Amino acid sequence: MDRIAVNGRRRLNGEVAASGAKNSALPILFATLLAEGENILENIPDLADIHSTNNLLATLGCKIQFQDNKCVILRPKIIATEAPYDLVRKMRASILCLGPLVAKEGSAKVSLPGGCAIGARPINFHLEALKKLGAEIKLEEGYVFAKAQRLIGDRVIFDIPTVGGTENILMAATLAKGETVIENAAREPEILDLANCLKGMGAKIEGAGTSKIFVQGVDELKPTNHRIIADRIEVGTLLIAAGLTLGRVKVKNCNPTHLEAFLDKLEESGIKIMKGSDWIEADATQLQKLKPVSITTAPFPGFPTDLQAQFMTLMCVADGTSLIQETIFENRFMHVPELLRMGAKITINSRLASVQGESALFQAATVMATDLRASASLILAGLNAEGTTRVKRIYHLDRGYENLESKLRHLGADVTREKDI
Numbered sequence: 001m002d003r004i005a006v007n008g009r010r011r012l013n014g015e016v017a018a019s020g021a022k023n024s025a026l027p028i029l030f031a032t033l034l035a036e037g038e039n040i041l042e043n044i045p046d047l048a049d050i051h052s053t054n055n056l057l058a059t060l061g062c063k064i065q066f067q068d069n070k071c072v073i074l075r076p077k078i079i080a081t082e083a084p085y086d087l088v089r090k091m092r093a094s095i096l097c098l099g100p101l102v103a104k105e106g107s108a109k110v111s112l113p114g115g116c117a118i119g120a121r122p123i124n125f126h127l128e129a130l131k132k133l134g135a136e137i138k139l140e141e142g143y144v145f146a147k148a149q150r151l152i153g154d155r156v157i158f159d160i161p162t163v164g165g166t167e168n169i170l171m172a173a174t175l176a177k178g179e180t181v182i183e184n185a186a187r188e189p190e191i192l193d194l195a196n197c198l199k200g201m202g203a204k205i206e207g208a209g210t211s212k213i214f215v216q217g218v219d220e221l222k223p224t225n226h227r228i229i230a231d232r233i234e235v236g237t238l239l240i241a242a243g244l245t246l247g248r249v250k251v252k253n254c255n256p257t258h259l260e261a262f263l264d265k266l267e268e269s270g271i272k273i274m275k276g277s278d279w280i281e282a283d284a285t286q287l288q289k290l291k292p293v294s295i296t297t298a299p300f301p302g303f304p305t306d307l308q309a310q311f312m313t314l315m316c317v318a319d320g321t322s323l324i325q326e327t328i329f330e331n332r333f334m335h336v337p338e339l340l341r342m343g344a345k346i347t348i349n350s351r352l353a354s355v356q357g358e359s360a361l362f363q364a365a366t367v368m369a370t371d372l373r374a375s376a377s378l379i380l381a382g383l384n385a386e387g388t389t390r391v392k393r394i395y396h397l398d399r400g401y402e403n404l405e406s407k408l409r410h411l412g413a414d415v416t417r418e419k420d421i
């Protein structure tokens with residue numbers, strides 16, 4: 001196993017480019033199951049979750065090539081429609097192969113993803129919606145068995161704007177007979193990116209990015225060439241690093257409109273934010289201390305839950321008390337015990353964390369990563385701390401951040417990856 005060592009108290013300064021978005025690349029990789037032939041996807045990030053997805057796609061019959069410009073070429077000739085437990089358990093987003101397989105092949109056997117550290121994460125909304133489109137769904141021995149001669153378009157109303165549920169149904173509806181209307185759809189930028197990729201394949205989609213999406217089913221989709229959008233969660237993480245070190249960081253190749261609620265909260269804390277069409281700069285060099293800011297996570301366009309842990313780290317060194325309400329997942333405060341070991345003052349009541357910020361510093365310590373975004377929050381705390389912080393179980397970080405330590409080093413941080421024997 002690896003760990004990351006951070007020698008803190010170095011002011012970050014400089015420019016860095018954002019990588020492609022994990023949460024856009026994953027559904028789009030599965031979408032290539034819908035269009036036989038040569039799909040060329042660009043700006044695919046080099047992440048553990050991407051490799052897991054490619055392993056699953058290969059078992060389903062895809063041929064995949066990586067090229068130096070991060071291009072992945074997929075020629076899906078589907079030879080199997082089973083996503084086995086030992087692959088799905090490594091990455092729960094594998095459930096996103098369900099919609100495409102049922103739509104394209106008429107059947108699928110996909111292991112139930114099970115929960116993860118941050119919550120139970122059921123897929124009931126995915127399954128109810130597929131049934132609404134005419135799929136026959138059975139749950140046996142920990143697997144979802146789904147089949148349909150041909151899906152029939154219908155109206156699907158989600159109880160909550162589920163990102164994965166919207167993506168699964170959007171992909172399935174592209175080859176259904178007739179019109180599908182998805183109401184209370186998720187509005188995340190990654191949904192719009194998926195829809196744009198599907199439209200490039202010939203799908204007929206209107207309203208993606210809003211809470212009501214219309215899909216006119218077609219008989220066949222063609223392969224496409226698509227560039228993945230920037231990872232807004234990586235961008236937010238790098239901007240918070242500027243705040244924690246009273247530095248100045250410019251992130252290029254990104255889209256400021258994907259982070260408006262988050263950027264408003266950074267500005268409220270006193271960090272100066274400047275934006276261009278494809279860049280964002282956070283400048284904390286003139287700050288004496290950060291102001292405390294309360295947040296409530298929400299579906300897009302609200303404050304993203306995937307930046308909650310990182311923002312909490314920032315609030316630990318703000319000058320006063322802030323409240324952090326997590327509304328999306330039931331167990332997304334596992335970074336808190338580790339931050340407490342670094343000197344933070346945080347109390348939790350169910351899904352509400354009260355952070356008693358002090359503009360003192362974190363205390364360096366050896367801490368344990370528990371999940372993807374928690375691992376980023378601990379590295380951020382290390383950037384602020386006096387001394388060497390060691391973050392163990394860094395495989396969590398490698399699931400969703402491409403070369404984060406080299407990007408931080410490029411900005412002036414003293415961050416190294418070590419063997420953790």
Ligand code: EPZ
Pocket residue numbers: 022023024026093119120121122123124125126127160161162163164165186305306328329330372373400
């Ligand atoms: C996606 O997960 C992201 N993952 C998550 O990012 C992100 O936190 C989440 O959306 C919310 O924005 C990918 O895109 C691969 P949901 P997803 O369905 O699709 C409940 C990261 O750190 N729910 O919108 O699983 C669910 O339990 C990851 O990059 C049901 O109850 O999120 C959760 O409480 C973490 N039944 C809430 O809805 C369902 O059928 C939101 O889940 C589906 C969801």
